[in-house]
Amino acid sequence: MDREVWKNPQAAKELEEAEIPLWFWNDKLEKRELLRQLKMKTEIGVTCTIPHARTNGGEGYIGGYLDEDWFDKIDTVMQYKKKHQEPLWLYDEIDWPAGTCNKTITLEEKYREQYLTFQKFEIPAGKPFRAQLKSVTGKRITGNPETVEKGEFDYNIFIFDKVTMQAYDIREYFKYLIFGPELEFQADRDAVAYVAKVQVDAYEYGGKGQVSYINGEATRAFLQSTYEKYREYYQTEFGTTITGVFNDETRMCNPLPWCEEFPGVFQDRKGYSILPRLADLIIPGETPGRTRCDYFDVVAYLYQTRYFGEIHKWCKANNLKLFAHLLGEETIYGHARYSGDYLRQNKYLDIPGADHLGKGIGSLNIKYTASGAHSYGKDMTAVEVFAGCGWDITFEEYIRMVTWMYQMGMKTIINHGFFYSDRGARKNDWPPSQFFQWQGWSRMKEGNAMIRRLHYALTGGCSEMEVLVYHPMESFWLQYEPNLLYTHGFAEGAFLENEQAARMDRELQLLLNALLSANIDFELLHKDALENFKTENAIMVNTKTDQRFSLIILPMCRVLPVEAVSLLKQFAEEGGHILALDELPAMAMPQSADSEVIQAFRNMKAQGKITLLPIEDKEAVCSEVIRKIPHPVKIVQGSKGTENNHLCYPSYLIDPYLHTGENITGVMFTRYIKNGQRNTLFMNYGNKEVTVQVAVEADKQPEVWDTFTGTVQRAEVIKAEEHLYYLLLRLPCNYGVIVRG
Structure with a gap:
């Protein structure tokens, strides 16, 4: 990495998309004020932005949408950006969720869910x-x-x-x-x-916000009404000044989505008709559960292809990057309920995204998004963050949250938001503003510099870890009995009535948080990404990123796609480590391959290729993982991990999840390989400076790159062995340092 870039990151044009705030257009807009606010952002290094009109229940944006007045205001921003050679993203909706074109698409019943x-x-x-x-x-x-x-x-x-x-x-x-x-x-x-x-649903009774995301015709109507309008005005700016599109908070509103083509697609993909088996979707038992597996698999496929696939195709043809975040990223239950399979929805996103409401940290939503991105070979990710943190959030809390986002795998911070106005009720629209109205504004230039440094150090390579966890989506579908009494927007809703599904939801959260707390980093593998993986001398390799994994965990995987079975057989034959939690897989997708799955895992178990442990014993699981994986970086003295005060959510959905009261303490580190060198980000989540001793594999004496001050100094070496350095690290609180070497 270039020391001059590290010292003065705001001079580096390639870092301009490290921070991209949502700019809330929440009042009557004046050109002079638009230009004043653009200049303020430029002065602190926030050179990319996303104009986002918010009506706030009638006390927000005042003006037209996608009309002459609207494009006159957009043009003011465009001309400023062109003059200053700064990038701009488009927000493809007014308010949210995306896909409705200000609730006009859903005027036609055929486009509603x-x-x-x-x-x-x-x-x-x-x-x-x-x-x-x-x-x-x-x-x-x-x-x-x-x-x-x-x-x-x-x-x-x-x-x-x-x-x-x-x-x-x-x-x-x-x-x-x-x-x-x-x-x-x-x-x-x-x-x-x-x-x-x-x-x-009738338009007046909820239907206006329920566009069908599994209906390709509805998506094409949205593209025609919104994207094509921008193309008419700004096609020559696509890929130069306008670089990306923000698609916000889409999801299935109802538990069992349907569309006209569903029966035909199901028949083509599964080889039988779902119509005689529709009641299987709501009755208990593993026999109807097999139908549910196939149903949600098709839901996930249609959402992926008919919505994100269509928009991505348009964006690619017009030289734009597509960013999107969904809803319910926190739990496997949310994944099934809102998108069929959340991880698969990242396939057609150029920049997969997450959303994080509230200032609590320690949830799994960010990690899920990063894994979904990496499974498809995508390095760039982004998170919409700080909504609901409240006006009292301090600058120190702000940069602490930023660092955790980067440790979980995010690469770009999308501030929610920079308020154009805080007049009247506008100040209560999921505050705070991190703009000039905020108490921490005077230090935002420092915050932007830190964000740019983290972006610089943790992009252009790949995350390094040894553990690959199969996400047991199919096994959850098997047990999941959809609650039909909730649509969306609830504080405590849609309880998991099936005890095994609730147990899976809970124990998976506890497992993944236990691994993170023990500084055992991991990626999640899922059905749709299996084609991107291969085995190589007892190592599972992501062929898109070149990430290499020496151990695979199968948590409560009663059902596995047959493609996963053949991959795991080869991995085991080469000597790779497999850790099965609770049970061995006994069912396949498709169902006709059940006997193949049963026999394969019986053989692997008999040959000693698999270790079987109860999923409740997280200590035993972590000990087994630590015993079997290499440790190129290790804390040998001091705080060796983190404590998380919120290890799982209750067995019901929350819409939206507001992260309040969640917290982690202790020390966490994550590794990233860039240009052949390891960058290890250490973060102290305590409230005072701590000192730890770490062992680092390196060819030369490591250096410590401070993400907040921009200083670089040689690490303090306690002793050195061949390619192994023992270092003394003094870790400040609230922000991280990178050990490079």
Whole structure:
């Protein structure tokens, strides 16, 4: 790394996208004030920004959107940016979530989110149950017995024995009357019926904010209404002045999303029709759970391709980078509920993103985003942060949070936000502003310099770690019983009723936090990224990043994709270490490969290739990992890890997660390889300076690069052996230092 860049990072043009605040346009805009605020940002080194109109319930932005007035204001910013050779990102919506074009796309019902609902009926023994027969779309089914029974099985009624949950074939109970088939069911045992329906909310009652993200037509309508407008005005600036697009907080609003093409896509990808099995999505048990696995796999695929894939294709054609953050990144439950599979949604993002509300630190949302990015070979990541921290957040808390974001794998800080105005109720819109209204503004130039240094040291290479954890998404789907009583926006909602699903959600959080607390860094592997990995002499290699892993953890992985099984078999045969927690995989995706999975893991277990431990014993898990992996950097004396006061969330969703009261203490370090050299970021999360002794593998005496002051000095060596240095590190509180060597 260049010492001059480190000393004066604000002079380096290549670091201009280290910090990119959301600039809240939350009042009536005046050109003179826009230019004044742009100049203030330039003076502290914040040279890239994202204009973001926020209405704040009527006490915010005053002006037009995507009209002549709007583009007149954007043009004021554009001309300033061109003159000063600074970059600009576009925010592709007014307010949020993205995809609605100020709630105009959803005026058309066909673009709103469709979802499945189920009504349950108890059928006592001997009592008739009668109903008109309809399809799941609500249309009456007509026709004679021959055409109905030979047609596609999409009836909306599903009946089960109440005790055994064995399904009845309701076609045996049809009556063919003048207007078509009707159902008349009666049995000598208690039964239960589920009546399914595809539903769409009315625009006035929630539908206006519920665009369908698995409907490619809705996405293309959004692109036409918004992206094409910007292209008309600024195509010549794309890729030069305008470099990126911010796509904000998309998610499935309802637990069981649907779209017109869903049955066909499901049939093509899974080889069977989902229509006769729709009730499997809500009834307990592993047999219906196999259908749920396939259903959520298709949801994740459609979200990935029909929304992010479409927008990415447009951005790539127009030389723009796509950034997005989703919702519910904190837990595996949130991943299933809001996106089918969160990690897979990073595939088509040029800059995968996270959101972090509140000033608590220690959650897993940031780590999940970084892993999702790295699994696809993407180095750049960004986090929208500081919303909900409150006006009393101090500068010291600010830079402490920034450093934790970088340790978890973020590369760009997107401030939420820089307020154009704090007039009246505007000051209460998820504060604080980190702009001139904030108590810490006088030190923001120092903060920007630190952010740029961290960006400089931790980009252009790859994160270094030895542990790869398979994210047990398929196993969670198997147990997950969606709660249909919640849509979005709740403080305590959508409880996990299935005990095994709740246990998985809890124990996975506890496991990942235990690893981080012990300074055991890791990446997460998932189904969609398996093609990017290969084995090489008992090492699992990410072919996109060249990251190398010597140990793989399978936490509660009852279900595994068959592609993962073949990869793990080869890894084990070469001598790689596999640690299975709680159980060995026994089911496959697809289901037809179950026997292959069972036999493969039986053989690996018999040959001593797998260590099996209970997932509750985190101490034993961490000890086993530490025993089996190399340690090029190690704390040998002093605080050897961190303590986290908030190791997991309760077994219900929070929308949105507000990180308050969360905290970690102690010392954490993370490693990054850049240009063949190791940069290790050490951070002391205590409230006073601490001293630790560390052992570092290096070819020459390491140096300490201070991220806040910009100083560089030789590390204090206690003793040196061949390629191994024992150092004395004095770690300040609130910000980190990088040991380079």
